[in-house]
Amino acid sequence: MFKRFCAVLFTALLVSSTLLAQTSTLAATPPMGWNSWNLFAGRVNDKDVRGAADAMVSSGMKDAGYIYVNIDDTWQGERDAQGVLQANSKFPDMKALADYVHSKGLKIGIYSGPGEKTCARYAGSLGHEEQDAKTYAAWGIDYLKYDLCSFRQNMMAEAPNDPAKQTQMMKDAYEKMHKALLATGRPIVYSFCQYGWDAVWEWGPSLGANLWRTTGDINPTWDRMTLIGFSQAGLSKYAGPGHWNDPDMLEVGNGKLTLDENRLHMSLWAILAAPLLAGNDLSKMPAETASILTNRDVIAIDQDPLGKQGDRVSEVGPVEIWAKPLQGGAKAVALFNRDDTALPITLKLSDVGFSGAAKAHDIWAAKDLGKLQGSYTVTVPRHGVVLLRLTK
């Protein structure tokens, strides 16, 4: 009897330590990939997702490190008599789609929420959490974005005048799906989407979040992108390997963002160690867009194994200097110009932790600047950035 008990205990410990190991190595660096929402919104279908996977490979995105092909809202159909959720007619065979994406050496993500309905009013997971997690695992899903949406109404209805109870309900709902995902035994990156409410960065990681949205939705405009990006100041201490702040997907290559604005967007997200989820049409990507999304030196900043998010060092009017610690004592330093005209910006090396001198590489100019002494002044274009890698 005692021997049996020990054997069961041993197996249980082994299983839970394996699951724990899986969660801690999941998203060891910020997830990179593509998501359907910014481009297709509610129109996304099987063919679009296969096309995105194809283009991820042919465009060089995969080689640059982009791995996840994520289906956002509007894939869901009806539940069958047993409650098992089916995809709708836009996705005739989800397992075959996942197999296809995997055959390209990529991973596949999906979208749901804790409410009865998602934001686009498709079926959510309320009351079917374990079932849905099992369905995702059976299809071969590797990533779940879980969007609060209509669950907000449940919170308001059940605890109209009790914000603390509402928050607790939200936490419980996110944790419930985490447990359901763990129980499948399949490593599935878990992305919280509740727009940064109730300081999610403080509690998200303990409830299983590998990443959590810190803001409302991005759109491809200068104002929205910079409002979101620069509002991340102060959040660096919450991020680390396996758990990341998510200022929303990239809009590089979307809308009317200029070359400099796209470079600023990509640089800021890299300094933030943000997930890099492209949202543009990968199959028709101009060379300029591809060169920004696949810039190896910028990606290396985002993906640095130290896993430290960068933060603001100074802000004087439209000029902001941000820095991110990198492995081996190096630093990424971004000189941002949010003004409508070009401006000279001066970096004092001592402000970013280098006393005296530092070797510098200008990443977008792809140029070594040699050894800098004391300070460095450079003209930064309007709505632009100079991104430097500094080493001793």
Ligand code: GAL
């Ligand atoms: C929003 C979410 C977007 C997108 C959309 C789909 O709540 O922030 O990223 O997923 O729902 O309906």
